[in-house]
Amino acid sequence: MPSHRRGAVVDDRVLNATLEVIAEFGSMSIRVDDVAAAAGVNKTTIYRRYPTRDELVLAAVLGLAEQTIPTPDSGALETDLVLLCEAVRDTITAPLGRALLSAGGHLDEQIAKLRRDFWTARFDASTEILRRAADRGEILMPARGAEIIEIMVAPLHFRAQQVGGDIDDDFIAELVRRSLVVLAA
Amino acid sequence: MPSHRRGAVVDDRVLNATLEVIAEFGSMSIRVDDVAAAAGVNKTTIYRRYPTRDELVLAAVLGLAEQTIPTPDSGALETDLVLLCEAVRDTITAPLGRALLSAGGHLDEQIAKLRRDFWTARFDASTEILRRAADRGEILMPARGAEIIEIMVAPLHFRAQQVGGDIDDDFIAELVRRSLVVLAA
Numbered sequence: 001m002p003s004h005r006r007g008a009v010v011d012d013r014v015l016n017a018t019l020e021v022i023a024e025f026g027s028m029s030i031r032v033d034d035v036a037a038a039a040g041v042n043k044t045t046i047y048r049r050y051p052t053r054d055e056l057v058l059a060a061v062l063g064l065a066e067q068t069i070p071t072p073d074s075g076a077l078e079t080d081l082v083l084l085c086e087a088v089r090d091t092i093t094a095p096l097g098r099a100l101l102s103a104g105g106h107l108d109e110q111i112a113k114l115r116r117d118f119w120t121a122r123f124d125a126s127t128e129i130l131r132r133a134a135d136r137g138e139i140l141m142p143a144r145g146a147e148i149i150e151i152m153v154a155p156l157h158f159r160a161q162q163v164g165g166d167i168d169d170d171f172i173a174e175l176v177r178r179s180l181v182v183l184a185a
Numbered sequence: 186m187p188s189h190r191r192g193a194v195v196d197d198r199v200l201n202a203t204l205e206v207i208a209e210f211g212s213m214s215i216r217v218d219d220v221a222a223a224a225g226v227n228k229t230t231i232y233r234r235y236p237t238r239d240e241l242v243l244a245a246v247l248g249l250a251e252q253t254i255p256t257p258d259s260g261a262l263e264t265d266l267v268l269l270c271e272a273v274r275d276t277i278t279a280p281l282g283r284a285l286l287s288a289g290g291h292l293d294e295q296i297a298k299l300r301r302d303f304w305t306a307r308f309d310a311s312t313e314i315l316r317r318a319a320d321r322g323e324i325l326m327p328a329r330g331a332e333i334i335e336i337m338v339a340p341l342h343f344r345a346q347q348v349g350g351d352i353d354d355d356f357i358a359e360l361v362r363r364s365l366v367v368l369a370a
Contacts, residue, residue: 029296054298054299057299058299058302058303061303062303062306062307065303065307066310069307071310071311071313071314072314073314073317075321076323077314077315077318077321077323077324077365077368078361078365080314080317080318081314081337081361081364081365082357082358082361084311084314084334084338085337085338085341085357085360085361086357088338088341088342089341089345089352089357092341092342092345092346093345093352098345111214112349113239114239114242114243115347115348115349116348116349116350117243118243118246118247118250119347119348119349121247122247122250122254125251125256126256126269128256129256129257129258129262129265129266129269130262132258132265133262133265136260136262138261138262139262147356147359149269150340150343150344150348151340151359151360151363152266152270153269153270153273153343154339154340154342154343154344155335155336155339155340156270156273156274156277157273157277157339157343157347158335158338158339158342158343159335159339160274160277160278160283161277161346162300162304162342163300163301163304163335164297164300164301164304165301167274167278171332172267172270172271172274173267174332174336175270175336176263176266176267176270178336178363178366178367179266180262180263180266181363181366182363183262
């Protein structure tokens with residue numbers, strides 16, 4: 001086997017082992033020792049390719065995302081966007097995706113139930129805003145008010161927890177503007 | 186002090202202690218023993234009010250949300266929605282909110298950096314979809330393509346990680362429809 005090919009095989013093994021270790025321990029704070037053991041390679045083999053643990057984790061998680069969420073190219077924008085959303089959904093709801101995203105602890109059933117109860121109560125409180133606006137004649141009361149609130153606030157949570165970066169007033173104005181368009185439709 | 190008032194004071198102390206314990210251990214899987222110690226009350230006092238740990242945690246987190254995210258009532262829909270988003274932002278970016286949402290582990294700086302690098306790479310890959318659509322003349326290339334992708338996929342992540350419930354094709358169609366409206370504007 002030519003050496004660049006063998007290098008690619010080792011690389012795959014290291015990155016797959018990294019994902020396994022993250023999934024098993026439910027944390028991005030993995031130990032390179034554990035990855036080396038899972039991949040059956042020497043630790044120095046890993047450090048030669050990925051000088052820091054963070055580079056290793058990033059390469060593994062990006063590799064997974066590229067495999068499971070390829071950039072669609074159907075020739076039509078709407079189809080591409082649907083394909084992208086479907087691939088994201090399938091990846092983040094699969095066991096490995098869940099483990100990677102919850103980094104720091106597998107969500108158990110009780111916590112999942114608790115979260116659902118919490119959000120039901122919260123969205124219910126917030127749809128009151130829509131009910132009042134409907135009473136004032138600003139809008140017609142939408143059939144799925146809770147979903148409108150959920151979609152509006154989701155990018156706040158996603159940015160705060162995942163993406164990072166500021167949530168500035170322009171970002172909030174954009175989210176509100178989008179909700180108003182939907183409510184006016 | 187009349188007894189119903191004393192009851193409310195004890196209740197506040199118990200719920201505040203619950204939040205402290207969750208924030209300290211970075212997990213919703215708290216021990217009622219720890220809450221009792223932090224509140225300076227007997228465990229039976231807690232169980233009398235909240236028969237299960239889950240009810241205790243839900244009451245504490247809902248109590249916090251009601252305090253920090255009151256339902257706005259300004260008399261105008263747009264203002265209400267902006268106030269709601271601002272309150273959500275302030276709550277989830279504050280230290281306690283972060284601790285509650287990351288349930289299972291405080292995010293350290295390295296992981297935060299890793300996440301930012303990951304999302305930058307992912308959104309960059311996905312804006313390729315928009316670039317191709319612009320090349321085909323379907324849309325004008327938007328100035329902030331990565332933000333459009335971020336806002337489109339955020340509700341998928343939010344529902345999968347936080348809210349729970351199915352991500353069905355109607356939900357995806359709704360997210361895509363909203364993005365197309367923005368892209369057409």
